[in-house]
Amino acid sequence: MAASTSLYPRATVKRIVKAHSNRGISKNADIMVFLDYTLFLQQLLREAAIQAKLNGERGISPQAIRKVRETALQKFKG
Amino acid sequence: MTGPRQKRPRVTPRNSGADDALQKENPTPYADLKMLASIARPPSTPAAGFRPSSSTSKGPTPNSRPGGSARLTPSSQHRSAATTTPRQPLFPVPSHRRAATKPTTPHAIRAHQLRQQLQAQRYGQTPGQRERRRLSAARLQRDTPRDVLRNLSRVLMEKSAPTALTPQEHQQQSEARRRRRRGSAAGDDDDGPDIVPPRLSMPLHDDDDSFHEAPPRLSMGLEDDPGTGNSVEGGRRARDWMPSRLSRGSFGSVRVEDVTDMGINVGEEEGPEAALEDVTQDLIGGETGNLLIDDNTQELRSFMEVAGRRQSRQSDVDVGGPGDESEMEPTFHFTVPQRPMPTLEPINQVPFEEEPPTPVVADESILPTVTEDEVDYGGVASEVEEPVAQEPTLRVDPELAAIEAERQKELRANQKRPVRQKRISKHGIEYPLLPSSVVRKLATSMIRSSGSSNAKLSKDTLDAIMQATDWFFEQASEDLGKYAQHAGRKTIDESDVITLMKRHC
Incomplete structure (x- = not known):
C-alpha cells in the first residue's frame, strides 16, 4: 500500500534541512540527506539492538536507543 | 669428576649384561645424564664421558697411551668435538678402533667388550626409541589431563556462553581470546572459544560491514563510565x-x-x-x-x-x-x-x-x-x-x-x-518532523533485514527514534549549512552532502 507511494516526503526533508541550516538546498541534495539519514538510522538500530541484547531485552527498547543515539549522532557528525 | 664417572661405565654394562630388567632400568638414568650433558655442554661432555670409558681398562691407560690408544684419545676427542652430538662419538670411535687396532692387552680387550656391550645396549634400545617411549608416555600423561580440561572447558563454554552473553560482552571476548591463546598454546583446535563472538554478533547483524561492529562496543564501554560523569555537566x-x-x-x-x-x-x-x-x-x-x-x-x-x-x-x-x-x-x-x-x-x-x-x-x-x-x-x-x-x-x-x-x-x-x-529551528524557522510512519517503516524494515526476529517497534521506541531523527537532521543540516557556507554557496549542494558522508565513513 505504502510501497507504491514515495519512500519519504521529499518536501518535508527539504524543509527540515532548510530550517536548520537557514540555507537553500539544491535540487537533489535532499535525497542524499535522506540517504545519510537512512544510514544513520541503520547504525542507530544496529547499535540499539546490540545494546538491547546486552541488557537482555527482547527487541529494541527505547532505553537502548537513548543510550546509543548520542554515539550514533557523534558518528554522523560532519 | 673423574672418580665417579670411572665407576659408572663399569657398573652399567655389568648390570645390563646380567639382567634385562636392570638393563631397562639402568639406561634411563644414564641416558638421562647423557641427555642432560648433551644439553648442557655438547662438545666437552662426550669427551669427558668417553674418556673414562676408554680408560676403564684399569691399568693400561699408561700402557696404551704410548701405543695405539695414544692415538685414540685425541682422535676421539677431536671427533667428539667435531661431531657435536654426544652419542655419536661413542659409537664410531670403537668401530674405528675395531677396524684399526684390535685390543691386545686383556684390559683393553675387556674394555672393548664392555664398550661393545654398551653399544649393543644403546643400539638395541636406541635412544630414539627411548625418547619416543618417553615422549609417548609424556604425551599420554599430558594428554589425559589436558583432554579432560579441554573437554571440560568446551562443555563449560557451551553451557556458559548463553548465560554470560547478556551482561558483559567485553569480558567474554577477552576471555574468549585468552582461551583461544591457551588453546593455541596447547596446540589443538579451539572450537569452544571461537563459537562465542559470532554468537554475540550474529543475530544482530549478519551482512553488515564488520568494522562497524567494533565502535558500538567501544562506545558502550566508554559511555558507561562517563555516563554519570557527563550527566553532571x-x-x-x-x-x-x-x-x-x-x-x-x-x-x-x-x-x-x-x-x-x-x-x-x-x-x-x-x-x-x-x-x-x-x-x-x-x-x-x-x-x-x-x-x-x-x-x-x-x-x-x-x-x-x-x-x-x-x-x-x-x-x-x-x-x-x-x-x-x-x-x-x-x-x-x-x-x-x-x-x-x-x-x-x-x-x-x-x-x-x-x-x-x-x-x-x-x-x-x-x-x-x-x-x-x-x-x-x-x-x-x-x-x-x-x-x-x-x-x-x-x-x-x-x-x-x-x-x-x-x-x-x-x-x-x-x-x-x-x-x-x-x-x-535555531534560525527561527518552523519545520515539520519526518512523519513517524515513514520512520517506522524504515526502521522496521531495517530491523527485519538485520535478522532480528522481533521486528516490532513500540511507541516509546519509535518516539526515541523520532527524537534521534530530529537531532540527526538538525545536526546534519547544520553541518551541511556550514559546508555550503565554507564553499561560498548559498545553497546546500550534493557535494556538501558527499563531504558530510565522507566525514563519517
Missing part, C-alpha cells in the same frame, strides 16, 4: 530544547532520560530516608534531625541532587507515587529562568509557611538544593534571624512546590507536544 540545557529548540541542548536531554533510571532509584532511596528523617524529627526535633542527616549523607545528597535535577519528564511520570519528591525536584529548565522570583517572595511567606508537612522538608533537605538556596537566601536568612539550616528549606519548599506543580503540568503537556508539534 550535561543537564544544563536539558529542557531548553522544547521551547527554544537550541541545537545542543537536545543532547543534554539524552542524558536526562538516561539518568531516569538512576533518578528513580534515587527516589526509592529517598523514601526510607525521608521516613527516617520523620522519625528523627519526631524524636529529636526537626533541626537536629536535619543536621544529623545532612552530615551523614552529604555526599549521597550531592549526588542525588544532580540526579534529581536531571530527572526528565519521564522520570517524573514514572516516579508517580511520591508526588512530593517529583514536585520538589527542580528541573533545571525552570529553575534557571525563575530563580529571581523565589528569592524575593520567601521573605513574606516564611511566617505563614513555616509549618509545612515534615516530609516535604525532609525531601528538600535530602536534595541538597539546600546548598544553592543557602547561597541564594543567605542574606535573607540572616535578616529573619532563624536557624540557617532549616530556614531555606522551609521557605523554598512551598514556593517551589507551587511553582513546580505548575511547571510539571506544563511539562507533562510539553511532553506530548514536541512529538506532534511543529518545531522552530
Whole structure:
C-alpha cells in the first residue's frame, strides 16, 4: 500500500534541512540527506539492538536507543 | 669428576649384561645424564664421558697411551668435538678402533667388550626409541589431563556462553581470546572459544560491514563510565530544547532520560530516608534531625541532587507515587529562568509557611538544593534571624512546590507536544518532523533485514527514534549549512552532502 507511494516526503526533508541550516538546498541534495539519514538510522538500530541484547531485552527498547543515539549522532557528525 | 664417572661405565654394562630388567632400568638414568650433558655442554661432555670409558681398562691407560690408544684419545676427542652430538662419538670411535687396532692387552680387550656391550645396549634400545617411549608416555600423561580440561572447558563454554552473553560482552571476548591463546598454546583446535563472538554478533547483524561492529562496543564501554560523569555537566540545557529548540541542548536531554533510571532509584532511596528523617524529627526535633542527616549523607545528597535535577519528564511520570519528591525536584529548565522570583517572595511567606508537612522538608533537605538556596537566601536568612539550616528549606519548599506543580503540568503537556508539534529551528524557522510512519517503516524494515526476529517497534521506541531523527537532521543540516557556507554557496549542494558522508565513513 505504502510501497507504491514515495519512500519519504521529499518536501518535508527539504524543509527540515532548510530550517536548520537557514540555507537553500539544491535540487537533489535532499535525497542524499535522506540517504545519510537512512544510514544513520541503520547504525542507530544496529547499535540499539546490540545494546538491547546486552541488557537482555527482547527487541529494541527505547532505553537502548537513548543510550546509543548520542554515539550514533557523534558518528554522523560532519 | 673423574672418580665417579670411572665407576659408572663399569657398573652399567655389568648390570645390563646380567639382567634385562636392570638393563631397562639402568639406561634411563644414564641416558638421562647423557641427555642432560648433551644439553648442557655438547662438545666437552662426550669427551669427558668417553674418556673414562676408554680408560676403564684399569691399568693400561699408561700402557696404551704410548701405543695405539695414544692415538685414540685425541682422535676421539677431536671427533667428539667435531661431531657435536654426544652419542655419536661413542659409537664410531670403537668401530674405528675395531677396524684399526684390535685390543691386545686383556684390559683393553675387556674394555672393548664392555664398550661393545654398551653399544649393543644403546643400539638395541636406541635412544630414539627411548625418547619416543618417553615422549609417548609424556604425551599420554599430558594428554589425559589436558583432554579432560579441554573437554571440560568446551562443555563449560557451551553451557556458559548463553548465560554470560547478556551482561558483559567485553569480558567474554577477552576471555574468549585468552582461551583461544591457551588453546593455541596447547596446540589443538579451539572450537569452544571461537563459537562465542559470532554468537554475540550474529543475530544482530549478519551482512553488515564488520568494522562497524567494533565502535558500538567501544562506545558502550566508554559511555558507561562517563555516563554519570557527563550527566553532571550535561543537564544544563536539558529542557531548553522544547521551547527554544537550541541545537545542543537536545543532547543534554539524552542524558536526562538516561539518568531516569538512576533518578528513580534515587527516589526509592529517598523514601526510607525521608521516613527516617520523620522519625528523627519526631524524636529529636526537626533541626537536629536535619543536621544529623545532612552530615551523614552529604555526599549521597550531592549526588542525588544532580540526579534529581536531571530527572526528565519521564522520570517524573514514572516516579508517580511520591508526588512530593517529583514536585520538589527542580528541573533545571525552570529553575534557571525563575530563580529571581523565589528569592524575593520567601521573605513574606516564611511566617505563614513555616509549618509545612515534615516530609516535604525532609525531601528538600535530602536534595541538597539546600546548598544553592543557602547561597541564594543567605542574606535573607540572616535578616529573619532563624536557624540557617532549616530556614531555606522551609521557605523554598512551598514556593517551589507551587511553582513546580505548575511547571510539571506544563511539562507533562510539553511532553506530548514536541512529538506532534511543529518545531522552530535555531534560525527561527518552523519545520515539520519526518512523519513517524515513514520512520517506522524504515526502521522496521531495517530491523527485519538485520535478522532480528522481533521486528516490532513500540511507541516509546519509535518516539526515541523520532527524537534521534530530529537531532540527526538538525545536526546534519547544520553541518551541511556550514559546508555550503565554507564553499561560498548559498545553497546546500550534493557535494556538501558527499563531504558530510565522507566525514563519517
